[in-house]
Amino acid sequence: MKCIKPLLAAAIVMTGMTSCGNDAEALLYKDASAPIEKRVEDLLSRMTLEEKVGQMNQFVGIEHIRANEAHLTEEDLKTNTAQAYYPGFPADTIEKWTKQGIIGSFLHVLTIEEANYLQELALQSRLQIPIMFGIDAIHGNCNCPENTAYPTSIGLASSFNPDMAYKIARETALEMRAMNMHWTFNPNVEVARDARWGRCGETFGEDPYLVARMGEQSVKGYQGDMNSDDVLACIKHFVGGSQPVNGTNGAPTDLSERTIREVFFPPFQAGVDAGALSLMTAHNELNGIPCHSNEWLMTDVLRGEWGFEGFVVSDWMDIEHIHDLHATAENLKEAFYQSIMAGMDLHMHGVHWNELVCELVREGRIPESRIDESVRRILGIKFRLGLFEQPFADPATTMDVRLCPEHRQTALEAARQGIVLLKNDGILPLDARKYKKVLVTGINADDHNILGDWTAKQKPENCVTILEGLKMVAPQTDFVFVDQGWDPQSMSQAKVNEAVAKAKTCDLNIIVAGEHMFRDNWSRRTCGEDTDRSSLDLVGLQQELIERIYATGKPVMVVLVTGRPLGVEWVAEHVPALLNAWEPGMYGGQAVAEILYGKVNPSAKLPITMPRTAGQIQMIYNHKPSQYFHPYVVTPSTPLYPFGYGLSYTEYEYSDLVLSSDKMVSDGSLKVSVKVTNSGSVAGCEIVQMYLRDCYSQVTRPVKELKDFARVDLEPGESKVVEFTVTPDKLMFLDKNLKPIVEPGEFVVMVGASSADEDLLKASFVVE
Numbered sequence: 144m145k146c147i148k149p150l151l152a153a154a155i156v157m158t159g160m161t162s163c164g165n166d167a168e169a170l171l172y173k174d175a176s177a178p179i180e181k182r183v184e185d186l187l188s189r190m191t192l193e194e195k196v197g198q199m200n201q202f203v204g205i206e207h208i209r210a211n212e213a214h215l216t217e218e219d220l221k222t223n224t225a226q227a228y229y230p231g232f233p234a235d236t237i238e239k240w241t242k243q244g245i246i247g248s249f250l251h252v253l254t255i256e257e258a259n260y261l262q263e264l265a266l267q268s269r270l271q272i273p274i275m276f277g278i279d280a281i282h283g284n285c286n287c288p289e290n291t292a293y294p295t296s297i298g299l300a301s302s303f304n305p306d307m308a309y310k311i312a313r314e315t316a317l318e319m320r321a322m323n324m325h326w327t328f329n330p331n332v333e334v335a336r337d338a339r340w341g342r343c344g345e346t347f348g349e350d351p352y353l354v355a356r357m358g359e360q361s362v363k364g365y366q367g368d369m370n371s372d373d374v375l376a377c378i379k380h381f382v383g384g385s386q387p388v389n390g391t392n393g394a395p396t397d398l399s400e401r402t403i404r405e406v407f408f409p410p411f412q413a414g415v416d417a418g419a420l421s422l423m424t425a426h427n428e429l430n431g432i433p434c435h436s437n438e439w440l441m442t443d444v445l446r447g448e449w450g451f452e453g454f455v456v457s458d459w460m461d462i463e464h465i466h467d468l469h470a471t472a473e474n475l476k477e478a479f480y481q482s483i484m485a486g487m488d489l490h491m492h493g494v495h496w497n498e499l500v501c502e503l504v505r506e507g508r509i510p511e512s513r514i515d516e517s518v519r520r521i522l523g524i525k526f527r528l529g530l531f532e533q534p535f536a537d538p539a540t541t542m543d544v545r546l547c548p549e550h551r552q553t554a555l556e557a558a559r560q561g562i563v564l565l566k567n568d569g570i571l572p573l574d575a576r577k578y579k580k581v582l583v584t585g586i587n588a589d590d591h592n593i594l595g596d597w598t599a600k601q602k603p604e605n606c607v608t609i610l611e612g613l614k615m616v617a618p619q620t621d622f623v624f625v626d627q628g629w630d631p632q633s634m635s636q637a638k639v640n641e642a643v644a645k646a647k648t649c650d651l652n653i654i655v656a657g658e659h660m661f662r663d664n665w666s667r668r669t670c671g672e673d674t675d676r677s678s679l680d681l682v683g684l685q686q687e688l689i690e691r692i693y694a695t696g697k698p699v700m701v702v703l704v705t706g707r708p709l710g711v712e713w714v715a716e717h718v719p720a721l722l723n724a725w726e727p728g729m730y731g732g733q734a735v736a737e738i739l740y741g742k743v744n745p746s747a748k749l750p751i752t753m754p755r756t757a758g759q760i761q762m763i764y765n766h767k768p769s770q771y772f773h774p775y776v777v778t779p780s781t782p783l784y785p786f787g788y789g790l791s792y793t794e795y796e797y798s799d800l801v802l803s804s805d806k807m808v809s810d811g812s813l814k815v816s817v818k819v820t821n822s823g824s825v826a827g828c829e830i831v832q833m834y835l836r837d838c839y840s841q842v843t844r845p846v847k848e849l850k851d852f853a854r855v856d857l858e859p860g861e862s863k864v865v866e867f868t869v870t871p872d873k874l875m876f877l878d879k880n881l882k883p884i885v886e887p888g889e890f891v892v893m894v895g896a897s898s899a900d901e902d903l904l905k906a907s908f909v910v911e
């Protein structure tokens with residue numbers, strides 16, 4: 144592939160010398176000083192129907208096509224949502240269409256060279272409309288090689304640090320623009336309420352309030368001022384797929400309008416309010432209507448109620464699935480028709496769109512004005528992001544931004560803040576003088592899987608594995624490593640035996656267990672997109688490995704690397720120390736080691752409940768009062784670890800919960816303060832949580848709901864008073880007719896260290 148000199152190419156664009164008619168004519172849409180609305184209208188007025196419909200279409204990159212043509216079968220294509228090519232339409236055809244100006248966007252372009260190359264082709268087209276490159280930059284742009292890989296969203300949410308979400312999004316935007324990428328399919332603001340679902344890791348967890356706060360800061364970080372160093376955010380997936388009927392990705396979702404509005408909508412609405420300018424619809428059907436043809440969602444709610452001004456993009460082949468999966472359209476053309484008329488603007492991805500949508504317009508079924516609406520939205524964003532003025536990125540300077548020291552430092556700090564200490568019977572922090580010889584084993588002990596889902600293979604020097612981190616942080620220790628391979632589904636008995644034998648000779652045993660999320664091993668994964676499970680147990684011989692090492696009587700601890708809550712009940716009961724690292728990213732190994740050796744005091748809290756077993760699902764902290772009226776027999780009804788839970792190496796004491804008044808008028812406000820003291824001997828950061836409960840209400844309300852939180856740094860012995868404000872929006876719910884209401888009556892305020900009752904101080908007030 145050839146790569147043109149970007150500055151030269153940009154200069155060609157700026158001359159306005161086009162083949163679209165009169166060369167001498169001043170092209171308004173190319174005038175960077177003209178108002179964007181005028182530029183959009185000018186360009187739209189010059190476009191043919193084919194060019195317009197092409198702007199509404201997306202293709203996977205040509206390198207991706209070529210690679211897949213070589214090894215994927217047509218059968219694979221039907222179910223694989225990570226790979227694609229277009230049988231009968233080779234990469235050359237896609238290149239030709241790009242030159243013809245009938246492709247508006249690409250995804251899965253992984254290098255700056257390819258992005259610049261495709262852009263060069265697009266700029267040879269009649270109107271020279273630049274391509275907008277979309278990519279799943281879910282936790283950094285690490286779906287492409289050589290970019291910073293931050294922790295995935297579940298770990299980020301464990302920090303309860305929206306500022307960190309903003310920072311990571313901002314840095315990701317810079318790394319993306321340095322690669323000529325303009326649009327991330329993130330943040331995922333789904334409320335994850337089923338641990339079987341493999342995508343929990345790419346969400347901010349189970350609480351609508353926390354998800355909304357993290358999501359809105361991500362949107363702001365990505366989009367900045369929607370300028371040439373910003374990228375377009377995409378809030379996804381709209382909606383309900385995070386509570387599928389059987390826990391599997393894309394399965395039907397059956398939810399009451401109340402639950403949709405109270406639980407699933409708030410983070411999307413917060414994203415829209417934060418300025419998100421694209422939204423992706425969900426794979427699933429919602430109450431019998433596929434989200435991709437759901438007019439209520441895409442038009443009535445999104446645009447009508449929330450005033451969304453961006454564009455809606457479909458998810459991977461999901462408009463096709465209206466026909467070939469959901470079967471609510473008899474053929475593909477009808478599926479395209481239904482989707483567009485319901486509010487769809489941009490098609491991810493494929494070859495039949497242009498022809499069939501043009502036909503629908505020519506037949507008079509879709510008015511051209513409807514097409515114009517979508518194209519206006521898409522072009523407006525291309526202008527705002529400065530694509531016409533800056534269609535290329537510079538390969539000579541790209542690595543000045545990507546993986547720069549500042550971004551690496553953020554990745555490390557985010558990992559430190561996102562790893563949750565779940566159990567510590569005094570073994571941690573590790574004393575290197577006591578534990579001289581340490582066994583390290585388990586599938587995730589020395590593996591890049593810590594980078595998480597949505598990551599390409601990265602260079603070895605761009606990932607510190609847990610074993611490497613341990614060696615770095617405790618260089619005097621003799622670490623004995625027994626490799627269990629990366630694949631939990633094909634662990635070898637011999638290797639387990641070897642680890643058990645070595646364990647007997649060591650002072651301490653660290654087992655790094657969990658799931659496998661790496662995309663390169665798509666068919667062997669146990670967690671991640673399209674990787675759902677009917678059990679939350681450890682896969683393969685991992686449980687045996689842990690139990691047998693434990694049985695040696697030597698000290699043992701477990702670190703989990705996972706994108707979903709795992710039901711490690713036996714481990715929690717027996718093993719003295721347990722750390723949940725989630726998918727901690729490129730510096731995950733260092734951060735884990737720093738926490739184990741007490742260089743960093745853990746502060747993270749669970750943003751999602753850890754059930755004991757899959758049978759307990761749905762298990763959420765903000766359930767309705769009757770949920771455990773009749774508890775389970777034989778097994779407990781309590782979670783393994785509740786939402787908001789996480790330990791530290793110090794102790795925090797909560798006292799003096801004070802309300803500014805015991806009454807609040809329904810449009811007034813109330814201050815809640817609490818004293819938090821670090822009564823231990825090391826400095827730490829405590830995540831203070833405030834929950835509310837409406838005691839009596841005309842419809843049933845959750846037993847508690849998170850309504851605010853704060854990260855508080857405390858030196859040993861230090862106390863701080865933390866203040867929250869209760870405002871009417873925090874008391875609001877939907878009445879019998881689904882209208883927002885604040886009802887008079889008693890409310891309980893709960894403040895403390897987790898959502899568990901025993902961790903909360905309580906006070907009450909009356910709304911008048």
Ligand code: BGC
Pocket residue numbers: 224225250279328379458459
């Ligand atoms: C996922 C989306 C993603 C898209 C493009 C789909 O399978 O559901 O979240 O953005 O693929 O990679």
